[in-house]
Amino acid sequence: MADINREWLLVQRPQGEPKPSDYQWRESPVPEPGPGEFVVRVLYAAMDPAIRGWMDAQGNYMPPIPLGTPVRSVVLGKVVKSNVDAHPVGQIVSGLGAWADYVVCKPGYVGPVPVEWGHDLTTYLHPLGAVGATAYYGLFEVGKLKDGENLLVSGAAGGVGSLVGQMGKIKGCKVVGIAGGAEKCRWLTEELGFDAAIDYRATKDLSAEIRKHFPGGFDVYFENVGGATLEAAMDNMAMHARIAICGMISAYNDSHDPPPGPRNMWNILVKRAHVEGLLVSDYMHRAMPGYQQINDWIKAGKLKFKVDVRDGLENTPEIFNKLFTGSHDGKLLVKIGDA
Amino acid sequence: MADINREWLLVQRPQGEPKPSDYQWRESPVPEPGPGEFVVRVLYAAMDPAIRGWMDAQGNYMPPIPLGTPVRSVVLGKVVKSNVDAHPVGQIVSGLGAWADYVVCKPGYVGPVPVEWGHDLTTYLHPLGAVGATAYYGLFEVGKLKDGENLLVSGAAGGVGSLVGQMGKIKGCKVVGIAGGAEKCRWLTEELGFDAAIDYRATKDLSAEIRKHFPGGFDVYFENVGGATLEAAMDNMAMHARIAICGMISAYNDSHDPPPGPRNMWNILVKRAHVEGLLVSDYMHRAMPGYQQINDWIKAGKLKFKVDVRDGLENTPEIFNKLFTGSHDGKLLVKIGDA
Numbered sequence: 001m002a003d004i005n006r007e008w009l010l011v012q013r014p015q016g017e018p019k020p021s022d023y024q025w026r027e028s029p030v031p032e033p034g035p036g037e038f039v040v041r042v043l044y045a046a047m048d049p050a051i052r053g054w055m056d057a058q059g060n061y062m063p064p065i066p067l068g069t070p071v072r073s074v075v076l077g078k079v080v081k082s083n084v085d086a087h088p089v090g091q092i093v094s095g096l097g098a099w100a101d102y103v104v105c106k107p108g109y110v111g112p113v114p115v116e117w118g119h120d121l122t123t124y125l126h127p128l129g130a131v132g133a134t135a136y137y138g139l140f141e142v143g144k145l146k147d148g149e150n151l152l153v154s155g156a157a158g159g160v161g162s163l164v165g166q167m168g169k170i171k172g173c174k175v176v177g178i179a180g181g182a183e184k185c186r187w188l189t190e191e192l193g194f195d196a197a198i199d200y201r202a203t204k205d206l207s208a209e210i211r212k213h214f215p216g217g218f219d220v221y222f223e224n225v226g227g228a229t230l231e232a233a234m235d236n237m238a239m240h241a242r243i244a245i246c247g248m249i250s251a252y253n254d255s256h257d258p259p260p261g262p263r264n265m266w267n268i269l270v271k272r273a274h275v276e277g278l279l280v281s282d283y284m285h286r287a288m289p290g291y292q293q294i295n296d297w298i299k300a301g302k303l304k305f306k307v308d309v310r311d312g313l314e315n316t317p318e319i320f321n322k323l324f325t326g327s328h329d330g331k332l333l334v335k336i337g338d339a
Numbered sequence: 340m341a342d343i344n345r346e347w348l349l350v351q352r353p354q355g356e357p358k359p360s361d362y363q364w365r366e367s368p369v370p371e372p373g374p375g376e377f378v379v380r381v382l383y384a385a386m387d388p389a390i391r392g393w394m395d396a397q398g399n400y401m402p403p404i405p406l407g408t409p410v411r412s413v414v415l416g417k418v419v420k421s422n423v424d425a426h427p428v429g430q431i432v433s434g435l436g437a438w439a440d441y442v443v444c445k446p447g448y449v450g451p452v453p454v455e456w457g458h459d460l461t462t463y464l465h466p467l468g469a470v471g472a473t474a475y476y477g478l479f480e481v482g483k484l485k486d487g488e489n490l491l492v493s494g495a496a497g498g499v500g501s502l503v504g505q506m507g508k509i510k511g512c513k514v515v516g517i518a519g520g521a522e523k524c525r526w527l528t529e530e531l532g533f534d535a536a537i538d539y540r541a542t543k544d545l546s547a548e549i550r551k552h553f554p555g556g557f558d559v560y561f562e563n564v565g566g567a568t569l570e571a572a573m574d575n576m577a578m579h580a581r582i583a584i585c586g587m588i589s590a591y592n593d594s595h596d597p598p599p600g601p602r603n604m605w606n607i608l609v610k611r612a613h614v615e616g617l618l619v620s621d622y623m624h625r626a627m628p629g630y631q632q633i634n635d636w637i638k639a640g641k642l643k644f645k646v647d648v649r650d651g652l653e654n655t656p657e658i659f660n661k662l663f664t665g666s667h668d669g670k671l672l673v674k675i676g677d678a
Contacts, residue, residue: 061609098615226604245608261600265565268399269584269616 005030006313007070007100013057017324022055023071023317031104035057038082039094040103040110043339044309046074046125047332049058049247061279070098071316076113076125077103078339087112090339091234094124101337117295121339122307126159126331129230130280133221134246135163137283138291142244142276144219149215151175152233155224157184159305159331160246162192163294164222166303169193176213178206178229180326192304208230214238217271231262235273243298245277344369346409346439349566353395356663361394362410362656370443377421377430379442379449381634382678383648385413385464386659388586389613398614399616409437410655415452415464416442417678426451431678433463438655440676443447451665457632461646465498465670466633471621473500473585475629476622481583482559487511489553491572494563496523498644499585501531502559502633504555517545517568531643538617545571556580556610562587570601570604576610582616584616 004027011024027039033039053060054072065072065117074089075097079087084107087093095110097103113124114328117282127130138160139145151168156177165188168175177197203209210218212230217238223230226248226301268275283290308330310319315334322328343366350363372378393404393411404411414436418426423446426432434449436442452463466470473611477499478484490507494500495516504527508516516527524536535552542548549557549571556577562569565587572582607614622629636642647669649658654673661667 060605230604231600245604248605248608258602258605259605261570261602263597263600265569265584265600266587266597267616268614269587269618272616272618272621274616275607275614277606277611277613279608280612284613 003030004028005100005102007098008053008083008313008316010065010071011067012057013064013067015051017321018052018055018317020317025314029101033081033083033104035083036104036106038084039081040075040077040105040282041079041080042075042077042097042101042103042336043311044122044125045074045097045099045316045336046076046129046131047316047323047328048130049284049323052324061281064222070100070103073099074125074130074338075103076121076129077337087223092121092124094129099313099334100157101313114295116293119298122309122331123305125211125297125333127163127298127309128291129304130284131331132294133283133290134278134280135160135167135289136294137280137287138218138244138278139167139220139222140166142278143222143242145171145173145220147252148172150217150238151172152193152210152214152218152221152236153224154178154180154222154229154233155247156188156194156197161222161224161328162188162305163303165194166192167297168220169195170297171301172301175213176210176218178210178225188192196337199225200229202293207235210236210311217241220244223248227259231264234262234264237267237273239271241264243272243273243275245275258321290303307333309333309335311335342369343367344439344441346405346437346528347655349404349410350406351393352392352403352406353391356660358396359656362617365651368426369525370596371637372420372422372443374422375445377418377423377426378417379416379444381414381416381436381437381440381442381652381675383415383464383467384436384438384652384655384675385415385482386662386673387413387469388656389663390659391663400620401517409439409442412436413469414442414675415468415626416676431460431463435467437653438673442582442651442675449534453634458637459671460591461635461648461670462644463516464515464639464672466502466642466644467630467647469623469632470498470670471502472622472629473541474499474506474625475633476619476626477583477585477617478503478506478559481617481620482509483560484512484559484580486515488558489556489577491517491549491553491557491560491575492563493496493517493561493568494571494586495527495533495536497563499610500561500563501527501644502642503668504533505531506636507559509641513553514550515557517549517564523668527659532546536605539568546574553577559583564597573603573606573612576606576612578610580610580612582612584614603678604619605625646672648672648674650674 012022076094079091107230113187151173157179165175188194188197221243223245224247308328313336348363353361375551413431418430471490496518527533527536531601562580562584563586647667652675
């Protein structure tokens with residue numbers, strides 16, 4: 001156990017992509033838990049696009065990260081000191097933490113993960129964590145995907161997108177993913193079983209390309225990207241199509257001057273479409289049935305996933321920015337400590 | 340009964356607002372019904388924004404009006420010749436017809452109206468017709484309005500909008516309407532009981548104006564306008580807000596170069612909002628319970644409405660364009676014949 005606590009503080013609201021000067025490195029003693037608190041040694045931090053929104057002054061679905069405090073992040077770690085019976089020392093937990101060696105936690109925001117299922121710990125930050133719950137509840141509760149429907153996924157090679165597409169295949173759907181680069185597209189079709197993948201970087205007319213695969217339109221679109229991708233998708237809705245808006249990473253660094261929305265909003269009426277926003281936090285209190293199903297699929301070899309584990313708390317700001325350039329390969333995690 | 344049939348044919352796809360040269364006037368003998376058909380003397384034609392969409396080559400939720408055929412329109416009329424037992428001569432019917440003195444009808448597209456309720460015939464083209472059904476099913480089934488919620492309506496002085504707002508008041512909601520002009524706004528608040536009306540023509544910052552009335556956001560937004568109005572509304576959604584998209588009249592004459600969509604699509608995610616398109620045709624096969632409820636409200640004096648009846652088939656193209664300038668006062672109808 002490190003005998004100091006190293007943390008990345010947010011000291012300035014980023015303009016566009018975060019810069020090194022937006023952060024400050026702090027070293028201080030390992031914290032002690034107060035009454036009703038416990039201290040977690042962070043083992044992994046998950047690099048989620050949502051963090052970028054929390055860095056802005058207006059916040060989004062969570063309050064902004066206060067300047068001068070550690071960057072909020074989903075983490076997985078081990079309880080090392082505890083004043084809470086339900087969270088004894090040694091328990092492996094996950095939930096809202098920070099880019100730090102140690103975080104002080106309260107019950108509710110951080111809870112135990114089902115280590116008895118025997119997976120590598122990183123799995124609890126991907127298919128058996130918020131990523132998997134987002135895919136599962138977004139696809140089946142918000143998107144209301146039915147067996148055999150036509151499913152379009154953007155950000156398809158990302159953590160959520162790659163699970164969404166595979167869940168669609170498990171349900172007998174025709175699945176088309178949108179991703180950036182030939183290698184990612186090859187992974188989707190050859191390894192994950194997507195019916196097709198569209199490389200948006202190599203595509204001049206994304207709308208027409210989607211239409212080639214879905215001449216009658218898609219039933220469900222799982223949206224991780226936004227912007228021009230959303231507009232192209234909205235050209236290709238089947239009657240009563242559903243769009244689950246999970247993320248809009250294309251705009252996350254433009255929050256002060258967001259790009260125009262889709263010009264074809266009118267199609268929502270024509271197609272009696274249903275567009276709904278999704279935040280996994282609404283589902284976390286009842287996520288266990290989803291995790292159990294996902295665990296079964298993993299054990300049956302039906303659900304593959306990739307984690308891209310990078311090393312070191314000290315590199316976290318730099319690693320985080322890879323989210324926005326697409327230069328990562330699987331769910332991006334930072335390894336911070338050893339179990 | 341006129342002894343000729345006068346019709347307005349569409350002979351050219353309009354660019355922007357329809358021009359006189361887009362139409363052609365034709366006079367021909369009164370048609371005879373074929374087997375399984377009946378002929379209706381048109382008494383009133385309803386001027387609906389949807390007609391503008393049907394004039395475009397790409398159509399929308401209905402096929403385009405073929406060039407060289409009469410302009411499709413919802414009408415009310417009287418059966419004058421019939422080969423269908425269920426539609427005897429003298430029956431008052433409503434449904435899809437045309438800008439014409441006579442239309443040849445098949446069962447299914449045109450059906451009898453409940454004249455036994457004793458209303459003026461124009462009422463069956465407004466609260467007891469597709470307009471009322473749009474308001475009722477859009478508000479309660481798509482918008483899922485609950486008693487006491489906050490309701491925002493655009494196009495509030497229009498046929499659908501004015502009914503929507505009053506239905507909201509019947510359900511104990513706080514209702515704010517958006518309309519153009521002081522006189523319309525006064526009508527909404529003083530005569531229809533809206534809590535407030537925003538005159539968009541006199542408002543520089545519509546988003547801020549909405550926020551004044553709904554500092555915590557609206558629960559339901561009933562959208563008739565689109566464009567900048569939709570964007571302003573989407574700044575002001577309460578958590579789990581619902582937006583029923585009934586119309587987007589601001590864009591109907593721009594179909595070849597639609598304006599950008601809302602820049603704040605991201606809010607759909609943040610607020611876990613639900614945006615859904617609505618077409619009344621999906622509800623017409625089961626509209627009677629809605630009509631019965633609306634009839635009860637009318638008889639109880641709880642639902643007021645205005646029809647703006649203009650005279651003469653020959654003036655129909657000119658009257659139709661008033662929809663897009665807002666220079667009408669209530670549901671715009673053209674009187675074509677006498678009962």
